[in-house]
Amino acid sequence: MIFSEKLPDSDQFFDLFETTGWNTKYELTKDELFLALQNSWFTISVYDKDRLIGFGRIICDGIVHALILDVIIHPERQDEGIGKEVMDKLVEKCKKHKICDIQLFCAKGKKGFYEKLGFEIRPDDGPGMQLEKYW
Numbered sequence: 001m002i003f004s005e006k007l008p009d010s011d012q013f014f015d016l017f018e019t020t021g022w023n024t025k026y027e028l029t030k031d032e033l034f035l036a037l038q039n040s041w042f043t044i045s046v047y048d049k050d051r052l053i054g055f056g057r058i059i060c061d062g063i064v065h066a067l068i069l070d071v072i073i074h075p076e077r078q079d080e081g082i083g084k085e086v087m088d089k090l091v092e093k094c095k096k097h098k099i100c101d102i103q104l105f106c107a108k109g110k111k112g113f114y115e116k117l118g119f120e121i122r123p124d125d126g127p128g129m130q131l132e133k134y135w
Contacts (some may be wrong), residue, residue, distance in 0.1 A: 001046055001053075001082070003089065008045040010034040012052040016072055020107065041066070044089045046073075046082055053077045056086040058093065066094045068104035087117050103128075 008016075014030040017023060028036075037043060037057065046054030053074045060066040068090050073083045094102050106114055111121065122128050 001048055003085070004045045004047065005043060006045065007034075007037055007043055008052045008055065013037065013055065016052050016055060016074060017070070019075055020072055022107075040069075042090070042093045044086055046086060048077070054082045054086055056090050058090055060094070060097075060099065062097065062099075064100050066099045066102045068102065071104075071107075083113065084117065087114075091117075 007013075010030050010033070014033055017033060023033075039059070040057040041060035041062065043057040044055070045052060054072065054077065056071040057069050058066050059069065068087075071083060071086055071090075073080075073086070091102065104114065104119060106119075115121075
């Protein structure tokens with residue numbers, strides 16, 4: 001496996017993103033999705049030869065807050081430790097820059113994976129809210 005901080009090819013990323021089912025909700029085009037990647041603070045791509053099999057990214061203000069997004073491992077390659085390696089690299093980047101607050105979006109059913117890495121569920125009265133796409 002090869003880990004790269006270079007953005008993946010837009011076609012390969014779109015194909016990987018489609019394996020999650022998230023785009024049923026978001027309805028993003030390949031170009032819109034790639035623009036989102038370009039606006040990231042840090043990305044990590046995982047390749048097996050030339051095939052993109054994993055990805056993760058951070059949006060961040062560079063000082064206080066970081067948000068980990070789009071941690072995706074191709075379904076055929078899950079349970080091989082690739083996701084943990086991606087997360088280790090994302091968290092290490094934040095630690096290197098002394099980011100005070102690391103948050104993440106967790107896909108349905110993946111809570112246990114992130115808890116094993118030290119992430120905690122926010123308390124009911126804790127910070128955090130969201131506004132879904134209604135337009």
